[in-house]
Structure formats: structure tokens, C-alpha cells
Amino acid sequence: MKKFEGLPQEIIALRASQELKDGDYVNLGIGIPTMISNWIEGRDIFLHSEIGMIKTGPLAYDEDIDQDLINASCQPVTEVAGSIYFDISESFAMIRGGHVDVTVMGAFQVSEKGDFAGWNNPSRGLGNVGNIGGSMDLSAGSRRLIITMEHTTKNGDPKLLKELTYPATGRGNVNLIFTDLAVIEVAPEGLILKEIYPGLTTEDIQSVTEPKLIISPDLKEIEL
Amino acid sequence: MDKVIPKLEEAIHDIEDGALIAIGGFFTCGVPRDLLKAIISKGIKDLTFACGSGPLLGAKEEMSELVANNQIKKVIDSYGLARSTSKGLDDPFEAQVRANKIELEVVPMGTLAEKYRAAGAGIPAFYVKTGAGTFVEDGLVTNFSENTNGKETKIIDGEKYVLEYSIKPDFALVHAYMGDKEGNLYYRKTARNFNHVMATAGKVTIAEVEKIVEPGEIDSHCIHTPGIYVQRVVQVSRREFEITID
Numbered sequence: 001m002k003k004f005e006g007l008p009q010e011i012i013a014l015r016a017s018q019e020l021k022d023g024d025y026v027n028l029g030i031g032i033p034t035m036i037s038n039w040i041e042g043r044d045i046f047l048h049s050e051i052g053m054i055k056t057g058p059l060a061y062d063e064d065i066d067q068d069l070i071n072a073s074c075q076p077v078t079e080v081a082g083s084i085y086f087d088i089s090e091s092f093a094m095i096r097g098g099h100v101d102v103t104v105m106g107a108f109q110v111s112e113k114g115d116f117a118g119w120n121n122p123s124r125g126l127g128n129v130g131n132i133g134g135s136m137d138l139s140a141g142s143r144r145l146i147i148t149m150e151h152t153t154k155n156g157d158p159k160l161l162k163e164l165t166y167p168a169t170g171r172g173n174v175n176l177i178f179t180d181l182a183v184i185e186v187a188p189e190g191l192i193l194k195e196i197y198p199g200l201t202t203e204d205i206q207s208v209t210e211p212k213l214i215i216s217p218d219l220k221e222i223e224l
Numbered sequence: 225m226d227k228v229i230p231k232l233e234e235a236i237h238d239i240e241d242g243a244l245i246a247i248g249g250f251f252t253c254g255v256p257r258d259l260l261k262a263i264i265s266k267g268i269k270d271l272t273f274a275c276g277s278g279p280l281l282g283a284k285e286e287m288s289e290l291v292a293n294n295q296i297k298k299v300i301d302s303y304g305l306a307r308s309t310s311k312g313l314d315d316p317f318e319a320q321v322r323a324n325k326i327e328l329e330v331v332p333m334g335t336l337a338e339k340y341r342a343a344g345a346g347i348p349a350f351y352v353k354t355g356a357g358t359f360v361e362d363g364l365v366t367n368f369s370e371n372t373n374g375k376e377t378k379i380i381d382g383e384k385y386v387l388e389y390s391i392k393p394d395f396a397l398v399h400a401y402m403g404d405k406e407g408n409l410y411y412r413k414t415a416r417n418f419n420h421v422m423a424t425a426g427k428v429t430i431a432e433v434e435k436i437v438e439p440g441e442i443d444s445h446c447i448h449t450p451g452i453y454v455q456r457v458v459q460v461s462r463r464e465f466e467i468t469i470d
Contacts, residue, residue: 051253072250096354170357
């Protein structure tokens with residue numbers, strides 16, 4: 001299958017960061033979502049980390065490292081003015097109770113119904129077990145769920161599918177998808193193609209996407 | 225009442241083979257590593273470790289000893305496996321899981337937190353939407369397929385919820401920055417994580433603390449875990465370690 005050149009991961013993160021609003025409480029998953037934190041410095045966004053912290057600061061280096069202060073990806077981080085700590089059941093009450101405005105996560109696959117798979121890659125050969133972490137709670141509880149990912153696998157196979165073939169993290173909760181090639185909204189009627197990488201055509205995007213895309217009447221090139 | 229126990233081995237003297245033991249901590253942060261070392265030294269076996277988010281990935285050294293000594297029967301965790309697939313292939317714990325020598329039960333992190341909170345609060349089971357429509361609804365997510373039985377679900381206000389049971393450990397081992405002699409605990413920064421809920425859940429809760437102080441020395445408005453939940457307090461020294469998991 002043909003593979004297209006698109007946005008580098010940092011720029012997918014930049015485009016996704018533009019979707020966050022001032023005042024939002026936001027949880028960022030591992031990978032491309034974490035890169036979003038580089039694009040929102042100085043903005044009035046509250047980063048929630050499921051380990052039990054709000055207003056997670058930038059990564060810590062050298063003498064700023066404190067072994068009692070890490071994010072949910074096991075990276076040393078820093079405090080900023082107004083950082084707060086709380087226990088884990090409180091942290092997940094915030095998540096499950098719908099108090100987190102936006103969660104951004106990566107995914108192996110997303111379906112046209114807004115199902116997504118991100119916790120168990122069958123190729124690892126561990127059967128049913130894998131690392132769920134907080135992904136299922138975040139998927140079930142966040143008000144808005146954004147997925148950032150490459151549009152296709154390394155082999156060029158579509159990751160946007162009619163039905164998941166990997167074990168689901170959540171069902172029907174994905175709202176918006178940012179890939180290296182496109183911005184796609186998940187709507188009751190299907191996947192709506194809203195923005196495309198400059199130079200590509202809707203046919204190009206369709207050729208690396210399994211479900212039939214609905215082309216937005218306001219379709220435009222990805223703007224940064 | 226003075227709950228301070230002078231020695232680690234004395235603090236865990238009544239943990240026997242087959243115990244269900246909660247281990248606080250989140251990856252490298254806030255893990256009761258000295259209490260784990262005492263369990264390694266005691267050599268007790270058939271242990272089930274109820275975790276929250278990879279404390280045994282964080283306590284790499286202790287984990288490899290527990291596996292080498294064949295002390296673990298089962299681990300319950302939300303994130304119990306190496307992050308990296310390639311490093312997982314060299315991991316002795318993962319090898320035991322692959323060989324079905326150790327059972328790994330995987331639970332979503334928030335549901336796991338609530339299982340401890342509920343146990344501490346006298347709630348035997350509860351409904352959550354987390355995991356509906358996934359393997360989690362189909363039954364326990366475990367490599368021991370004979371233990372995977374379906375879970376009860378209920379539609380409430382048009383949405384599907386899954387019935388989850390609380391976890392009441394025989395012992396909860398927690399790490400706190402400060403504790404007074406009556407067992408009131410204070411944690412530093414993100415090292416609180418699972419330690420507080422697990423302290424409430426344990427039939428017996430044993431806290432290792434970096435500083436033991438007199439009652440009244442921790443600001444009484446700032447106690448994170450009231451001493452009513454804590455039976456034993458033992459002093460450990462603050463250790464520096466690498467903040468990384470594979």
C-alpha cells in the first residue's frame with residue numbers, strides 16, 4: 001500500500017494543541033500526546049496527571065529531579081505555582097466523574113464508530129493480558145476524547161478501520177482524530193474528513209483509510 | 225498508643241505464606257521497598273501482590289529477587305508488564321507470566337483504586353462504566369483463562385455499567401514521608417498515589433516512613449491518612465534510586 005509523507009509527530013501535537021481551550025483540564029497520554037505539553041507553555045491549561053497531580057510542570061533534569069515527583073509515564077517532572085497533589089481514588093473520581101475536559105491519547109486502531117484500541121497489541125503474544133493503566137477510565141470518563149496517531153502502520157496498513165481487530169480500550173468515545181495526514185471528526189453518521197495535509201487529495205486519504213470517509217463541506221488544508 | 229515497631233522483620237512477623245498483600249506506589253514513586261526487602265528475607269511464598277500501577281516494575285531489584293525466589297503466585301495490577309515489548313522478552317516476571325507460572329490479573333487503574341477505596345469504606349462491590357464493551361466486561365483479564373468468568377452488568381439511565389468487587393488485602397504495605405507514633409501519615413508530592421487508599425483497605429496496614437515524629441508535630445489539618453487505618457509504623461532511611469522503568 002502507498003505510504004504518504006505527512007506531518008512529523010511534533011507537528012501533529014501542535015495541531016492537536018490548538019484544539020485545547022484556555023481553562024481546560026487536560027490529561028495527556030504517552031507518546032505524541034505528551035509532546036502537546038511543549039506547545040501550551042504559558043497558556044492557561046490545567047494538566048491533570050492520573051498519578052495524582054494537577055498543574056504538572058515541565059520535565060525535570062539534573063538537580064531539579066525529585067524522586068517523589070513523577071508523571072504517569074514515570075518521567076521526573078517539576079512543580080509550577082498552583083500545582084496540587086491528591087490521592088489516586090480522588091484522581092480517578094475526577095476522570096470517571098467527567099471533570100476532565102479533554103483527554104488526548106495514542107491508539108493502535110480507531111473504528112468509524114469511535115471505538116479505539118491502545119492497550120493490547122496481539123503481536124506481543126501475551127494473550128489477554130497487557131497494560132491497561134488509566135486508559136480505559138480516561139476513555140470512559142473524559143468529556144472529550146482526542147486521538148493523535150500516525151494515519152497508517154509502519155507497513156502502510158490503515159489504522160482507521162470499520163471494526164477494531166485489536167482488543168478495545170473503549171467504545172464509541174472518540175470525538176476527534178489528528179494524524180500525520182488528516183483531521184477527522186467522529187460523528188454518528190461516520191468519519192468526517194475535515195482537514196488534509198497540503199498537497200494530498202481526499203482520494204489519497206481514502207486510499208489509506210478503511211471506512212468510507214464523509215468529506216466535510218468546509219474541507220481545508222491543515223493550518224498551524 | 226505507640227505504633228512504632230523498631231525492626232522491619234518484626235513489622236512483618238505475621239505475614240505468612242499465601243497472604244494477599246497490597247503494595248503502594250506508582251512505578252518508582254512511593255514504593256515500600258524496605259518492607260518488600262523484609263518479605264524477600266523472610267522467604268514467604270505463594271504471595272498475591274495487589275498493586276496499583278507498576279510498583280514492582282519500579283522496584284526492579286526487589287521484583288527480580290521475588291521472582292527468582294519463587295515467592296509470587298499472582299500479581300494484580302493495571303500496568304504490570306514492561307512498557308517495551310523487547311525489554312519484556314528479557315524480563316523474568318514476564319517469562320513467568322508467559323509460562324503461566326505466575327498469574328497476572330489486569331484491572332483498569334481507576335477501578336483498581338476504587339476496589340481499595342471501597343474495601344476501606346465497607347463497600348463490597350460497585351458499578352463502573354470503565355471497561356464496558358471490552359475484555360474487562362467479559363471477565364477477569366488474566367493469563368489464567370480458567371479464572372475468566374463473565375461479569376455482571378447493569379443498564380442505569382441507558383448506560384452500561386460493570387459490577388466490580390472490592391479488594392481487601394490481608395496486609396497493606398505503604399510508604400510515607402512522615403508518620404507520627406500514632407500512625408498518622410503524610411506523603412510527599414506524587415508519592416501519595418495508591419498509598420492512602422491501600423492503607424484504608426488493609427486488614428493490617430504497615431507503614432514505612434522516612435521520618436517518625438511525635439503526635440502533634442504534623443499539622444493536624446494536613447494529615448493524609450488518619451492513624452485509625454494504620455496498625456504499625458517502621459522507620460526507614462530515604463534512599464536515592466533511578467527514576468525509570470523498562
